[in-house]
Every structure is written in C-alpha cells, then in structure tokens.
Amino acid sequence: MALRDGPVPIESDAHLLRARRTAAITRVAVGLAGVALLVAQPHLLPRPELGLIGSAIIALTALVQLAAPRMAWLSVEESLSASAGLLIIGCGPQRVTVLTILWLVAVASGVLARGGRVHWLGRNLLLVALALPVIRYGSLSAEYAVLVVATIGLLLTSGRLTSELNLLLRQARLQAESAETLLFAGDIASRMAERRERGSAGAVREAPAGTPSRVEERRMLARLIDGDGLSMVVQPIVDLRDGTIHAYEALARFEERLGDGSPLRWFALAEELGERDALERACLAGALELFARRPPGTSLSVNLSAPVLLDALTLSMLHGAGAGRHHDLDGLIIEITEETLVEGDMQLSSAIEPLRVRGVQLAVDDMGAGYSGLRQITSVRPGYLKLDRSLITGVEGDEERAALVGALAGYSTQVGCLLVAEGVETEAELRAVRRLGVPLVQGFYLARPGPAWPVLDRDARPALSVEPISELLAAEAGELEVLQPA
Incomplete structure (x- = not known):
C-alpha cells in the first residue's frame, strides 16, 4: 500500500504542540529550580575548587534546560528520544504541574533549611525522587540521567556534605592506622609474655611508666x-x-x-x-x-x-x-x-x-x-x-x-x-x-x-x-x- 503524501493529520500536530509546550514548561521550571538551589547554598565551601566545579555543573544543566533546541518536524516519540536527559516529558500538563510544584517545594525547603537543622540536600533529593513516579515509565531513563547530573553538581557544591565525607575518611584512616598498629603491638606483647614464661633474659625494652606510646x-x-x-x-x-x-x-x-x-x-x-x-x-x-x-x-x-x-x-x-x-x-x-x-x-x-x-x-x-x-x-x-x-x-x-x-x-x-x-x-x-x-x-x-x-x-x-x-x-x-x- 503506497504512502500518501500530504500534511500531517491535525491530531498529530496537536499532540506535537502539546509535547513542545510541556517540554518548554519543564525546561523553565527545572532550570529556575537549579539556579535557585545554587543561590540558596546555606553553608560555606571547605574546598573552593569543588564549589566552582559543582556550580558550573548546575549552571550548565540549567542552561541546557532553558536553551534546548526545539523538536520541530519530529513525532512525539522521536522528540522524546532526541531529548534524552533533558526532563522533557509528553505526559500531559497535570504531571508537569505536579513535577513543577515538587521542584518549587524542594527549592523552598533548601532556602528554609539555612539554619542547618534539616539536611537541605537530602530533603531536596527526596522530593525529586517523589516526582519520578508521576513520570511515564518509558522516560525514566532520561529522568534518572538528569538526576545523576544534578546530584553530582549538588554534591560538589554542598560544603556540609563534602566536609562530612572528609571527616569520615579521616576517622576511618585514624581507626585503620590505630588497629594496624595495635595488632603489631599486641604481637610484640605476646612474644614478651612468652619470653617471660620461658625465663628468657632477652626482653623488649618497654616505654617508661606513665609515658604513653x-x-x-x-x-x-x-x-x-x-x-x-x-x-x-x-x-x-x-x-x-x-x-x-x-x-x-x-x-x-x-x-x-x-x-x-x-x-x-x-x-x-x-x-x-x-x-x-x-x-x-x-x-x-x-x-x-x-x-x-x-x-x-x-x-x-x-x-x-x-x-x-x-x-x-x-x-x-x-x-x-x-x-x-x-x-x-x-x-x-x-x-x-x-x-x-x-x-x-x-x-x-x-x-x-x-x-x-x-x-x-x-x-x-x-x-x-x-x-x-x-x-x-x-x-x-x-x-x-x-x-x-x-x-x-x-x-x-x-x-x-x-x-x-x-x-x-x-x-x-x-x-x-x-x-x-x-x-x-x-x-x-x-x-x-x-x-x-x-x-x-x-x-x-x-x-x-x-x-x-x-x-x-x-x-x-x-x-x-x-x-x-x-x-x-x-x-x-x-x-x-x-x-x-x-
């Protein structure tokens, strides 16, 4: 059966127009949310270079969201495929509204958490995760791709989280070194005990009393x-x-x-x-x-x-x-x-x-x-x-x-x-x-x-x-x- 030439049916045009409108709204909402999260950083950065890298990632992600090319002359499916990683969803305005509201709440929570009582980063990511179920299953890969990119930027920009990670690493290193040295010291002590039991004259010289090793x-x-x-x-x-x-x-x-x-x-x-x-x-x-x-x-x-x-x-x-x-x-x-x-x-x-x-x-x-x-x-x-x-x-x-x-x-x-x-x-x-x-x-x-x-x-x-x-x-x-x- 030969394909007919002619204009695209009106239903397809309406569907594509709705997808474009949905994509534009989502780009603006996510882009503004990314910028707001960047501005609302509540803590100082212990490492300026990490803060600059994280800020660049977030700013670039927001820029891409705002300046993504229009998907003209493409079907809805092709538009979604070409927009992988851009949070472009063609699932109807209701779901876009839900996602936008959740992002705005996430931004507000980040601003309100300046006092430090609630971990602002964890709360924001939780709200973003709650937004994912309202998105069509077929586009979850694209959503997770953007979430990973944004998370990397937020992790690098968050002074508190990087400091906590540094502290945990230092404590782990200290405990590991202490454990290793204690095992070595315990081995020496056991050998000394064996020598005393055998009445051996050779003994390891001990530290003076009251002077910790x-x-x-x-x-x-x-x-x-x-x-x-x-x-x-x-x-x-x-x-x-x-x-x-x-x-x-x-x-x-x-x-x-x-x-x-x-x-x-x-x-x-x-x-x-x-x-x-x-x-x-x-x-x-x-x-x-x-x-x-x-x-x-x-x-x-x-x-x-x-x-x-x-x-x-x-x-x-x-x-x-x-x-x-x-x-x-x-x-x-x-x-x-x-x-x-x-x-x-x-x-x-x-x-x-x-x-x-x-x-x-x-x-x-x-x-x-x-x-x-x-x-x-x-x-x-x-x-x-x-x-x-x-x-x-x-x-x-x-x-x-x-x-x-x-x-x-x-x-x-x-x-x-x-x-x-x-x-x-x-x-x-x-x-x-x-x-x-x-x-x-x-x-x-x-x-x-x-x-x-x-x-x-x-x-x-x-x-x-x-x-x-x-x-x-x-x-x-x-x-x-x-x-x-x-």
Whole structure:
C-alpha cells in the first residue's frame, strides 16, 4: 500500500504542540529550580575548587534546560528520544504541574533549611525522587540521567556534605592506622609474655611508666574525640561595674594526662595527627550543652580557632544549637585567638553574619600577644577584647604596662567592645585594672575553673564591693565633687 503524501493529520500536530509546550514548561521550571538551589547554598565551601566545579555543573544543566533546541518536524516519540536527559516529558500538563510544584517545594525547603537543622540536600533529593513516579515509565531513563547530573553538581557544591565525607575518611584512616598498629603491638606483647614464661633474659625494652606510646596516644585521642574522657569546666568572668558574674568561659579537661597534664598538650597532639578540628568540635559540643543550661542573665564563651569556626561542620553545629530564630543564641560568645585570626580567613565577619543575627558575639582572645594590629582585629567586629595575661601580671607596678592597658580600655569603649582582663591573680592586679577602666576581669583570684557553676572566691568579694569605675576615674582626676550633707 503506497504512502500518501500530504500534511500531517491535525491530531498529530496537536499532540506535537502539546509535547513542545510541556517540554518548554519543564525546561523553565527545572532550570529556575537549579539556579535557585545554587543561590540558596546555606553553608560555606571547605574546598573552593569543588564549589566552582559543582556550580558550573548546575549552571550548565540549567542552561541546557532553558536553551534546548526545539523538536520541530519530529513525532512525539522521536522528540522524546532526541531529548534524552533533558526532563522533557509528553505526559500531559497535570504531571508537569505536579513535577513543577515538587521542584518549587524542594527549592523552598533548601532556602528554609539555612539554619542547618534539616539536611537541605537530602530533603531536596527526596522530593525529586517523589516526582519520578508521576513520570511515564518509558522516560525514566532520561529522568534518572538528569538526576545523576544534578546530584553530582549538588554534591560538589554542598560544603556540609563534602566536609562530612572528609571527616569520615579521616576517622576511618585514624581507626585503620590505630588497629594496624595495635595488632603489631599486641604481637610484640605476646612474644614478651612468652619470653617471660620461658625465663628468657632477652626482653623488649618497654616505654617508661606513665609515658604513653604513639599507639596509645592515637587511641586516647580517638576516645576524646568521641567524648569519652572529655569534660568541660567553667571559669567566671566578673563585671567590675556591679560585682556580678557576667559570663563563664568553657574550658576542656581531659581524663588522661599527657606530658605535664596541660590540655594544650592534647591539642598539640591533635594538631600533629591532623585531628585538631575534630577535637575542637568535640569540645564545642560539650560547651553547647552547658550553654543550654547556663544561669539566667549570664553568657557562655567557648574557644575556637578561626579555621575551625569557618568549617562547614562547625557552622552547622552552631546553627543547630538554638531554635533557628532571631536572638535565640543570645549569650553565646565565640573566642578566637589573635594568632589564629591572622592565620584564618579574614572573611570571618561576613561568614558568621547569620550567627550574629541570632545573638552570637565574637571575642578576640590573647590580645596583646603581638600578632595583629588593632585595625585587623576590629575588622571582624568583636563584642569582646580579652587582654593577654602578659599585660596583666604585675600591672600595678609597671607604668608602661598600665598605660597600655588604659589606652586599650579607652579604645575598646570608643569602638563599642567590652574589655576583659585575663589572668588576674592578686588583689593588687584587680584594683589596678579597675582603676584603668577595664570593666570585666577573669582569673584565679576571683574563682578557679570548676564544674558548672562555680561561685566567686570569698576572699575576693570585698575587693569587688567598690565604687563604680566612672566615679573612681573621676575622683582620681579631681573632677568628682563629693557632696557633704548640710
């Protein structure tokens, strides 16, 4: 039977027109959704190159969706075949509407998940997966092709997920190395036991008592990162203006001793083994638990290095600490040392801006140790400046040191920061920093670090019952008139 020449039947034209319209709507919806997801990234990128690659993949996918060639002069089946991987479906406007709505909900969920409580990437992909069943079975291969491409871009662009993968890999590597070394050490120990049983004179030389081997150090560090053997104590920060406790500083204490027993030795070991970030986050978790039950009217400060604070996992922990509302984290102070401020990213201020909105304040610790200039310090807009102990020790008898502390007190007032004198260990130092205009003090003279929540030392209380700082300064300058009763 010969084929008839002539125009395509009207039904085919209508079907093709509907397919084209459906494809155009889908391209626009998916393209806009991809762009919106790219803009709504809620976390910093730990590796910029991965972020650039992921962003390029998502942008390219969106561009292809928006600029795909029109399938003119093709049947519906040929149009679908030629459009493999482009989410072009000829299944009717109802299913396109469902898919578009699900994508819009996915975008909205990504925007709303900026607080970090719900994993935004997982929620988006779940909603996309729910959209797949409404698509005709014959086009599922094309849908999955696009889903794989978009997923690769999202995985590379997601700072949180790449950080989690890196952390898991580091922990797995540490555990594998520890297990391998422990097996080797166990083999040596068994041989030593056999030699002792046989009365052999040759023995393997043991490590000195109380000095852990590298294997034991790795094992103990892994326990600390898991929270086993790690505890938090707090030390009061006193407001000299009214003699009350203004805040507490959370400090880590470790059950196992290393070297001289200082917690700094553990952080040095973690730095050496590449686990400093994980150990700091373990301490942060303990501090956030204390923050939730701190005494009313007080704040809690926790120490973090600037690079760890910029890490996506750390920001996720901080975002998840509150209820996700404005000022729900009022009273949380993050202390970063002046040294790590120099080494860290100077975009710190903008990076934690979402936390500022929720009430978090920055404090620059160890100020005066000689690392940064005042301009660099104030560029992060701290709420607190903490003077290094080296400036406070013996300040009552050192005119140059006292002049510097007084100048910093005036400077902090001008820029709107609260100045804290750390390491106050004598009454003379307390009275000196008070006279110089320092509003907040911290040190052994007032209270030693202890379990939550220590009270002020009884011997220090009389020294706190003095006139307000402004009146003391005015009296010394001869500018305060003492009114005598008539």
